[in-house]
Amino acid sequence: MAPRTKILSLLLLLNFYVAAAQFFINYAATDSCQRPTEYYNFANLRCDTCTGADSQTSTGGDVGGWLGMCVVWHRDIAGPGYWQVYPLSCWADCRCVRCHQSFIDVSGSCTCPDPNQVHGGICFTDAQIGVSQNLDFTWDSDTKLSYYIEEYLLAASLGCTPATGATDAQRNLTACQLLGNLCVLRLYNRQNDGTNQEDGCTLLQALSDDNNDNVGTVQDWKVAMPWLYYNHLLNDVSEILSDTEITTKFTFTAASQSSKLDLVVAAYSLNGDFLGIQDVTGGLLQLCKDSNTRLDAAYVFGTTYSQRCQLNVQDFWNNTAYQQMVFYDMCILHQYYRYPDDSTLYAIPVRITNVAYSDTDNSGSDRTKWQLVRRFFLVDPIGAKLAADGDPQVVRYASSFSISVQLQSGNREGEIYPPLVTITYSEASLDDFNANAKVTVTFSVSYEMSTATYEQDVQIAIGVLSALAILWALFVSTSSWRRRIGAQMVDCTSLLKFIVYMFGPLGNAFFLVAMGAALSWLLFFKRQDQVYLLLPTPAQEETFIIYLSVACALKCLEMLHFLFTQMTIDIFFIDWERPRGKTADVEGGNGKSQSVSMWRTYFVANEWNEIQTTRKSNTVFQLFAVLLFMNVVGFENLTTTDPRAYLVINSEQYVGGYSKLLRFGMMSTVYLVVAIVQWLFFTFFYERFVEDKLGQFVDLCSMANVSVFIMANTHFGYYIHGRSVHGQADTGIQEMYEMLVREEENRCGQRGLLANTDNQTFEMSLPHKLRDQYDSIIKPLQQQAAAARGQNRQRAGGGNTTSAGVDINQQVDAYKKLNKYLAAFIDRSRPDIDYIVKDKMFLERLLDMEFLEATDTKGHFYNDDGHSFDAVLFYGNELVLLTFELVVFSVVDLIGQSYVLDAVITYLVSRFVSNLRDSGGRKNLAKKTLVDERFLI
Amino acid sequence: MAPRTKILSLLLLLNFYVAAAQFFINYAATDSCQRPTEYYNFANLRCDTCTGADSQTSTGGDVGGWLGMCVVWHRDIAGPGYWQVYPLSCWADCRCVRCHQSFIDVSGSCTCPDPNQVHGGICFTDAQIGVSQNLDFTWDSDTKLSYYIEEYLLAASLGCTPATGATDAQRNLTACQLLGNLCVLRLYNRQNDGTNQEDGCTLLQALSDDNNDNVGTVQDWKVAMPWLYYNHLLNDVSEILSDTEITTKFTFTAASQSSKLDLVVAAYSLNGDFLGIQDVTGGLLQLCKDSNTRLDAAYVFGTTYSQRCQLNVQDFWNNTAYQQMVFYDMCILHQYYRYPDDSTLYAIPVRITNVAYSDTDNSGSDRTKWQLVRRFFLVDPIGAKLAADGDPQVVRYASSFSISVQLQSGNREGEIYPPLVTITYSEASLDDFNANAKVTVTFSVSYEMSTATYEQDVQIAIGVLSALAILWALFVSTSSWRRRIGAQMVDCTSLLKFIVYMFGPLGNAFFLVAMGAALSWLLFFKRQDQVYLLLPTPAQEETFIIYLSVACALKCLEMLHFLFTQMTIDIFFIDWERPRGKTADVEGGNGKSQSVSMWRTYFVANEWNEIQTTRKSNTVFQLFAVLLFMNVVGFENLTTTDPRAYLVINSEQYVGGYSKLLRFGMMSTVYLVVAIVQWLFFTFFYERFVEDKLGQFVDLCSMANVSVFIMANTHFGYYIHGRSVHGQADTGIQEMYEMLVREEENRCGQRGLLANTDNQTFEMSLPHKLRDQYDSIIKPLQQQAAAARGQNRQRAGGGNTTSAGVDINQQVDAYKKLNKYLAAFIDRSRPDIDYIVKDKMFLERLLDMEFLEATDTKGHFYNDDGHSFDAVLFYGNELVLLTFELVVFSVVDLIGQSYVLDAVITYLVSRFVSNLRDSGGRKNLAKKTLVDERFLI
DSSP, X not given: OOHHHHHHHXXXXXXXXXXGGGGEEOOOOTTXXXXXXXXXXXXXXXXXXXXXXXXXXXXXXXXXXXXXXXXXXXXXXXXXXXXXXEEEEEOTTSOEEXXXXXXXXXXXXXXXXXXXXXXXXXEEXXXXXXXXXXXXXXXXXXXXXXXXXXXXXXXXHHHHSOOTTOOTTOSOHHHHHHHHHHXXXXXXXXXXSSSOOBOHHHHHHHHHHHOOOEETTEEEEETTSOXXXXXXXXXXXXXXXXXXXXXXOOBOOTTSGGGBOOEEEEEEETTSOEEEXXXXXXXXXXXXXXXXXXXXXXXXXXXXXXEEEEEEHHHHHHOHHHHSXXXXXXXXXXXXXXXXXXXXXXXXXXXXXTOEETTEESSSSOGGGOOOBSEEOXXXXXXXXXXXXXXXXXXXXXXXXXXXXXXXXXXXXXXXXXXXXXXXXXXXXXXXXXXXXXXXXXXXXXXXXXXXXXXXXXXXXXXXXXXXXHHIIIIIIIHHXXXXXXXXXXOHHHHHHHHHHHHHHHHHHHXXXXXXXXXXXXXXXXXXXXXXXXXXOHHHHHXXXXXXXXXXXXXXXXXXXXXXXXXXXXXXXXXOOOOOOEEEOTTOSOOEEOOOOSHHHHHHHHXXXXXXXXXXXXXXXXXXXXXXXXXXXXXXXXXXXXXXXXXXXXXXXXXXXXXXXXXXXXXXXXXXXXXXXXXXXXXXXXXXXXXXXXXXXHHHHHHHTEEEEEEEETTEEEEXXXXXXXXXXXXXXXXXXXXXXXXXXXXXXXXXXXXXXXXXXXXXXXXXXXXXXXXXXXXXXXXXXXXXXXXXXXXXXXXXXXXXXXXHHHHHXXXXXXXXXXXXXXXXXXXXXXXXXXXXXXXXXXXXXXXXXXXXXXXXXXXXXXXXXXXXXXXXXXXXXXXXXXXXXXXXXXXXXXXXXXXXXXXXXXXXXXXXXXXXXXXXXXXXXXXXXXXXX | OOHHHHHHHHHHHHHHHXXXXXXXXXXXXXXXXXXXXXXXXXXXXXXXXXXXXXXXXXXXXXXXXXXXSEEEEEEOTTOTTOEEEEEEEEOTTSOEEEOOHHHHHHHSSXXXXXXXXXXXXXXXXXXXXXXXXXXXXXXXXXXOBOHHHHHHHHHHHHXXXXXXXXXXXXXXXXXXXXXXXXXXXXXTOOOOSSSOOBOHHHHHHHXXXXXXXXXXXXXXXXXXXXXXXXXXXXXXXXXXXTOOOOOOOOBOOTTSGGGBOOEEEEEEETTSOEEEEEESTTTTTOSSOOOXXXXXXXXXXXXXXXXXXXXXXXXXXXXXXXXXXEEEEEEEEEEOSSXXXXXXXXXXXXXXXXOEETTEESSXXXXXXXXXXXXXXSEESSTTBSSTTSOBSEEEEEEEEEEEEEEOOTTOTTOBOOOEEEEEEEEEEHHXXXXXXXXXXXXXXXXXXXXXXXXXXXXXXXXHHHHHHHHIIIIIIIHHHHHHHTOOSOOHHXXXXXXXXXXXXXXXXXXXXXXXXXXXXXXXXHHOSBOOXXXXXXXXXXXXXXXXXXXXXXXXXXXXXXXXXXXXXEEEEEEOOOOOOEEEOTTOSOOOBOOOOSHHHHHHHHHHHHHTTXXXXXXXXXXXXXXXXXXIIOGGGGGBSSSOOOXXXXXXXXXXXXXXXXXXXXXXHHHHHHHHHHHHHIIIIIIIIIOOHHHHHHHHHHHHTEEEEEEEETTEEEEEOOOOTTSOOOOOHHHHHHHHHHHHTTOSXXXXXXXXXXXXXXXXXXXXXXXXXXXXXXXXXXXXXXXXXXXXXXXXXXXXXXXXXXXXHHHXXXXXXXXXXXXXXXXXXXXXXXXXXXXXXXXXXXXXXXXXXXXXXXXXXXXXXXXXXXXXXXXXGHHHHHHHHHHHHHHHHHHHOOHHXXXXXXXXXXXXXXXXXXXXXXXXXXXXXXXXXXXXX
């Protein structure tokens, strides 16, 4: 920054602080000028005292001298309190028309004889007309001549110039307003084509510059003149917009006055007459018509309001409502806390995006190039008229009108910065008129607050939770996994596994933070009294959307890893049944060693296959319940952008759109609550009193005399002890009945692995030698199968091989060997390997980890709660599945904003995951247990 | 009917036909009176020719004689073309006030000296005031004196009376209108308290009776006077409302003028000034404000429109919009087909429900007591004023305003009877004002047509289909059932069964008819061009609701019967495995006969248990798909009561409520289409390429060497032949592998029941002896079980009995006996019973019936398509389940009108049915097959 600019900035800063309170307008009501020597100065919205000649005439008295004219005492239309004598000419149709002083000056009557000329109702002398050579009568930069500007520019300019010797205040108020309006008609665009021609804007600016009498502290507002430009802050728009002088504390309490954005406008007709200070309610500024309730909702504080409709272009030409142009200066009504009756106005700046001249460009986002202004109109059907009674060639209309309100940051709850009005004008041409075109106009009110502190909080939360997640993944998940696979060194696999283990916790962290933010917004936004929290704008919502998307991506990766892990476990069914000796063949012949029937194993495998995707919660019920609460009960209606919080929406009222953030907050809460209720129901009622699938499976194992040996990791797994207490299970109907009865009546031993215990299920930390042995039996088969898959591409079927292409005898041998080996291990009949049964410590349980490592020859069996093996099924991983579905639901809602769509997609995804697990699990089961897939139905 | 009344009716009838076209008004536009001698007679909406003195003054000329007054040529405000000379007194404030002729008559100037008196701006002479002794100035029957009526009644009455010698037409038009308005202020209630006092109504009636000059053919409308009452049809309201003279053919084509209900009103101010003929669009008659698009939707033909809002009572007092009372005479713009430019008006009658005097009572439904009228207002804040500048004590407002349109029946497509406006006025008192009360006002437009012919059609359809359903139930279902149970006589059970069999087809018939009606309405209502079909009114919809409810009740009964039937079938698993001789016990000991292992039977029973509730369609997918189409895609938006048919609703537009009929039509169509797509997908893709549960089950039976013998009825059932082609199945892993490979390579026999066939599944018509034998084995067990259930209440457990309380040995004996007996039957190794395998004839298949009856000793096995046994599962009864769910969905929608709710309830019902079937089926299976429930998991 150059030194010169620095000093300039410093000066500006000083200037700013001095001028901080400058935008307040100490206005007076039009009927408050009660003293006989007062009149209402509508240019400055205050009561002024009559000075000099004015006060003289106001006394009335002699009205002679106006020969040939109808003369009456006439009350000035601008308001009571100020009386003037006007000459009147009474026409044949009895409309009394007042003629202008200039006529009387020139001719002494209501005529304007040659060479004097009438323009804008004023009789100009020859000398005055000479000035007009220098005037610019164009309506826009395309040099369209405007009848109205041509007619009135000179008159307005002369009327607004004080007579020689008069004070700065002694101007024709109406003429000054008219001159200002002629500038606004051109959309503030000052002539700069080098011809030195003067338009309304430059004329008014010159008159303002000559006027040294400011209104209050506003340097841009000169007494008796309109305030159009924000000039004296040299365009430092940011400081205008960050003024903190508005101390109204806005609330959401519907009954309170401060729950409304109390906007008013000083309205002027095109010719400069003052139309009063008007409330903006009732659709004053809204081109789209609607019921008053819905129109006025725009000004309920905190309501993100958006209105859009199509208008017939022809109405701009034909509808009388548009023909009377009105110009507005907008202010916000400001109440002091200490003196609530003593209200004042605060000027609201307007940014017209069409303003563009020399260095000024309001269309972009570069605030240093903005030119803020005060006055605006809605529809201009007059500026582009070529003749008094002609049709306008073009009609300019406010196609987009938006008010943006920014809440102050810090602890100034409920206080706002100055609102900014942004208007974009569009033009409808005669072609549009002839084509009977329709144009879209929008009106919106948006609220914004700096979410910097919230974002910081969120980022801290993300940081902390992510760190915890990473630590968990590193020191618990990965470490536990490394112990279970018996890893000695930190290698590439460990690193990869560590990354993979991060997905889940990290995804949960992101999701939790997003949900926490959304939930707090939901709770605090709708329930606040003094407003301190506004909904984030779409741009601000992006952070939240990113977090949720990241959570979704991470959870999807976690799900892939989860499915892969579950679909690749090692499992084997140990059949304890001993062959019942040699058969004396009934057909008569040589006895042979009878093999043990496979059907019990098939049965158990079939059941295992079925419980693979059994869930603790019913996804369909979950989705339907969420839909029911959101759509039918109407929780959805609590997620609108307006501050109202009702389950039932009244069709009379304006309803804001849905907020993505609030939708997510509401939906995820309902989703989790339903999930918790389902879990409670399932755990404390269904599983106990209706059906316990896992218990049934364990029972079945016992009945079938089959144990399940599961290796989830290389040296870690789960064991279901299914050895029959009756010694054998492969029996006929009578024996089966007898066994059932015997067990019902406790006339046999207990089912536990250890004598006199009931505990049938264990976690196992396996001796390393067992794994080596297992691999040495299984590996050759798998290699053979892999090789066969390669060959199968050339030739199909044939040979004494299984469908996987492995030689049957080899497979049967392997099966028998494995069965014998594992049975011996469980039976403790092998000298080389052994195990100890013990309880897990609390911390071990908590971290899902074993502190004692198994050795080469010695393993540990840990007693469990009866269903630890559900860790390799869906059953024990409900949280992973549920959160995954919730994240999918949430992300689909971000895109589609329809709970039905969310539910459908989530259902399909859930079904897909479940089917994938089902078929993958079946294939794995067939491969590992050597049970043909045809029995897994 | 008394003879006298008869004659009267006849006369009225004649009168009616003569006067048929009387309600047309050949109106002229206000600017159409172009000839210099014409003036606009706004009382009769036509151009009249100036007569006598009128035409004299209209030539202008000498205006002398009006001394002391300002005199100008003045254009009459009623319209161009008629000029009059008025005296003017010019006041100091330059408002020129015209003084009434009566002043000039009395005083020759604008004064009214004593004893003359000014009332309503007219100077009355002493004689004239004498009449006023007899006048009633009350505003309503509670004798509230009204300032306005008191001020103007006499003036209006005198003004409306033609001067002596003047024609009937020579009256003060404005005065007559005012007199009429004073009658309307009293809500037409004629004074009848016996005091002989005259109010506006009686005065106007008397003047009308004296006036012999009708306007056109309207006998109630006298020239130069307003038309208030429909009198001359002697209140035969039905004939007024069934007039067929409106020949406009209304359409739903949005672009066409005839798609609008083209209502106009002749508007009059309270003092009788004519305000022009105004279009009702733009919310002229709607007290609730809204956007023009939504307001004007009220007049789109066929749109059932309903608007409701709350108004602040204080507005009636304060809001200037209500202070100018306007009176309306409503007409419909009528275009002749042949001369579209030559439009005319048709008067629309108004029924004000508050009208009640002597025999007249508009509030009830008795049309003979109705008094139809012409003129109405919306808000009356003037009538109850006690003084000119006082506040009204009570404000009367139209709290309910409805227009009902009835479509003509027969082949007059798109033509309507005269619309009827029904208004109910309510009153807001000063108390309400002080309490700042809110009042609800409604505005509605409803359309109606006689649905008599449609109802007749529907009834015929119901009749025919019901007859067919009953015939089917009698001659097919019941008859087939009787053959299958081998019934000989028609007994009570047969009758009961016949009734039960009627439920389903009858329910289907009702549902089909309801759906057909709804669907045709949906198709034709939204797509019609010339309007011939309107939505039924809620009352007319009742028939449809009844049909649907009946269908639902019948389908529920059918479902109960269906479940009961499925849960009580007889089933037995035949084990073909032979014991493998005596075991040489490995433990060393005496050999014993080895029993056949039960595990294969358990496996098969378990699988059977699982396929019991397998469905061909996925209910959840079905429901979600329907939700998706209705809610997300937006088919729901096609079911609104307006004629628009767009999937996406524009929020700018008025959206009618949902029509129950259309909702049902749309929803059931989508439901069925989705179901058909699911069925196609399942049958042609899923079952063939993914998974065929029934085929897998049959395969399993073959592998397990177990046949399934199902008796659905006493002598009818299904058989799955599961005899292993390998002779034995209870083998070890190696043999199993070998068998699988052998079969894959076709190295063994075929699985069919007959040699060299593949057919494993059959329908069976059983020899009666077999059933007797079966019963003799099973019955004792069941009796014992029933007895044990009684005993169990006293003692629990103990003894060598099963959980059902049956002695084990007896049960095992029964099982073995049955197995042997049935195996022998299938094997044809019993001499006493036998069967023939044959194909079913086409007609037999179609009717699900056997023409040949089984004899005592001989049965028939019918080859089937591989899954005939699905008839005793959900699998083969998809249609029953699907239609049941559809009916539930539909009926819930009638109540809740929310597809989400429908889906949730349907899902719960479907789950309940499925769970019921599941647990009931399991219990039945355990009971009949002697497989313990613990193996059915």
